Amino acid sequence: MQVENLTIDKIRRGLDRKDFSVVELIKSYISRAKKLNPKLNVFITENFDLALEKARQADERRQKNEILGELDGVPVAIKDAICVKNILTTAGSKILQNYYPPYSATVIEKLESAGAIIFGKTNLDAFAHGSSTENSDFGPSKNPWDLSRVPGGSSGGSAVAVSASLAPAALGSDTGGSIRLPASFCGITGFKPTYGAVSRYGLIAMASSFDQIGPMASSAQECRQIFEVISGRDQRDATSFDVKDANNTNKKFNQLANMTIGLPKEYFTPFREKSLTGLADEIDSDVKQVIKKAIAILQNQGAKIVNVSLPNSKYGLAVYYIVQPTEVASNLARYDGILFGKTREYFGQEAKRRIMLGTFTSSAGYVQKYYHTAQKVRELIKQDFDKVFEKVDMIISPVSPTPAFKFGEKVEDPLKMYLSDILTVPVNPAGLPAISAPAGFVKREGKDLPVGMQIIGAQKADYKILEVVEKYQEITDWHNIKPKVL
Numbered sequence: 136m137q138v139e140n141l142t143i144d145k146i147r148r149g150l151d152r153k154d155f156s157v158v159e160l161i162k163s164y165i166s167r168a169k170k171l172n173p174k175l176n177v178f179i180t181e182n183f184d185l186a187l188e189k190a191r192q193a194d195e196r197r198q199k200n201e202i203l204g205e206l207d208g209v210p211v212a213i214k215d216a217i218c219v220k221n222i223l224t225t226a227g228s229k230i231l232q233n234y235y236p237p238y239s240a241t242v243i244e245k246l247e248s249a250g251a252i253i254f255g256k257t258n259l260d261a262f263a264h265g266s267s268t269e270n271s272d273f274g275p276s277k278n279p280w281d282l283s284r285v286p287g288g289s290s291g292g293s294a295v296a297v298s299a300s301l302a303p304a305a306l307g308s309d310t311g312g313s314i315r316l317p318a319s320f321c322g323i324t325g326f327k328p329t330y331g332a333v334s335r336y337g338l339i340a341m342a343s344s345f346d347q348i349g350p351m352a353s354s355a356q357e358c359r360q361i362f363e364v365i366s367g368r369d370q371r372d373a374t375s376f377d378v379k380d381a382n383n384t385n386k387k388f389n390q391l392a393n394m395t396i397g398l399p400k401e402y403f404t405p406f407r408e409k410s411l412t413g414l415a416d417e418i419d420s421d422v423k424q425v426i427k428k429a430i431a432i433l434q435n436q437g438a439k440i441v442n443v444s445l446p447n448s449k450y451g452l453a454v455y456y457i458v459q460p461t462e463v464a465s466n467l468a469r470y471d472g473i474l475f476g477k478t479r480e481y482f483g484q485e486a487k488r489r490i491m492l493g494t495f496t497s498s499a500g501y502v503q504k505y506y507h508t509a510q511k512v513r514e515l516i517k518q519d520f521d522k523v524f525e526k527v528d529m530i531i532s533p534v535s536p537t538p539a540f541k542f543g544e545k546v547e548d549p550l551k552m553y554l555s556d557i558l559t560v561p562v563n564p565a566g567l568p569a570i571s572a573p574a575g576f577v578k579r580e581g582k583d584l585p586v587g588m589q590i591i592g593a594q595k596a597d598y599k600i601l602e603v604v605e606k607y608q609e610i611t612d613w614h615n616i617k618p619k620v621l
């Protein structure tokens with residue numbers, strides 16, 4: 136059977152109508168993955184035998200009318216930074232090349248109890264440090280729209296899996312943009328929930344005060360279906376909470392006409408102050424055009440657009456590259472050669488850079504000057520957002536200043552690489568939910584490259600922004616357009 140362009144809904148309907156069985160479905164995904172994985176380098180581990188076994192069990196449940204929910208029998212690819220019991224989990228690093236976790240992450244337990252089938256562990260920049268998958272110790276993943284370009288990172292493998300129809304949905308994690316950037320570069324929808332809305336238990340920690348697991352799929356509707364299953368309070372993650380309890384999720388926001396959308400001026404002509412980034416160039420003018428069209432569509436539906444300002448967002452990248460490495464240095468200290476065997480020689484350049492930086496920014500003589508100052512500015516960034524959300528329901532911006540870039544274009548220059556996250560990074564220090572959704576294409580060297588728009592919500596407005604993107608996707612078709620990879 137043909138699995139290209141299947142969605143969670145199409146799968147469920149097909150199974151309900153007995154057009155195909157779960158075993159047939161999974162076999163077809165396996166044969167597509169066998170063909171495409173060598174080309175795209177999506178999976179670090181293919182757990183296909185186990186997936187088939189689970190498919191048989193799902194078919195049995197169906198026969199007995201014991202379906203576990205709308206994800207029953209649906210394959211979901213998992214970023215390899217998320218622990219799955221007894222399945223190799225590497226975080227993209229050779230340090231963990233023999234690590235078979237003795238437990239599953241909460242999100243995995245939740246997916247499995249909803250009947251979803253774990254389908255492959257996807258490639259990422261080692262320890263989720265990066266924006267291109269070029270930092271993976273298992274080689275980079277390829278962008279299915281142009282194989283000479285990066286898929287974005289760090290959840291690049293998950294984005295490619297969905298974009299190239301190797302799975303209808305995937306999980307990623309987002310510390311500074313790692314769900315949203317690859318979603319944008321690959322033309323899919325990626326959702327970074329409010330910090331704490333999804334348990335981080337079993338996610339290999341990068342920077343714990345920013346890290347968040349979230350869904351990636353073709354559409355916001357599918358992201359919501361997954362989010363409903365994986366979200367919620369978990370005893371094993373003290374920062375987790377039940378987003379459904381939040382006050383602003385009971386209302387139904389099914390009318391774009393009631394929406395006020397903020398346009399932050401700094402996100403359209405960003406941060407050109409030389410002292411701050413030196414390299415920050417303008418947002419690509421084609422990218423800007425795509426976002427302007429998306430804004431016009433929302434306006435046509437009655438949404439009110441207002442200009443807003445987030446003045447401290449220009450410090451977003453600086454704050455992120457002080458607080459994040461500080462937490463990275465602390466988290467990676469566990470790979471000290473005792474618990475996980477011989478390790479240090481396997482740390483790549485990027486991990487070493489962050490450990491050095493973070494050790495410096497938290498050292499006795501400098502912690503005040505760097506880490507503590509950054510935490511104060513972090514609060515200012517958050518307050519900017521809080522103020523704006525008193526006036527608007529959500530904020531719109533591009534996801535990244537450029538479309539997918541070429542392999543090798545930025546990897547030698549870390550600052551250049553970091554700048555691709557300049558528009559996604561401020562969201563994480565503020566703990567906000569944000570979605571990257573396909574908004575159009577730009578042409579580069581004769582190829583169409585997808586461009587994502589970013590919709591940012593207030594804390595706990597997860598369902599609200601999902602609904603707005605669902606509405607947008609009812610009237611646009613960008614999310615249904617897939618690359619031709621075969």
Ligand code: GLN
Nearest residue numbers: 263264265310311312313
């Ligand atoms: N690209 C950013 C970084 O390298 C974000 C990574 C992430 O969100 N995991 O830190």
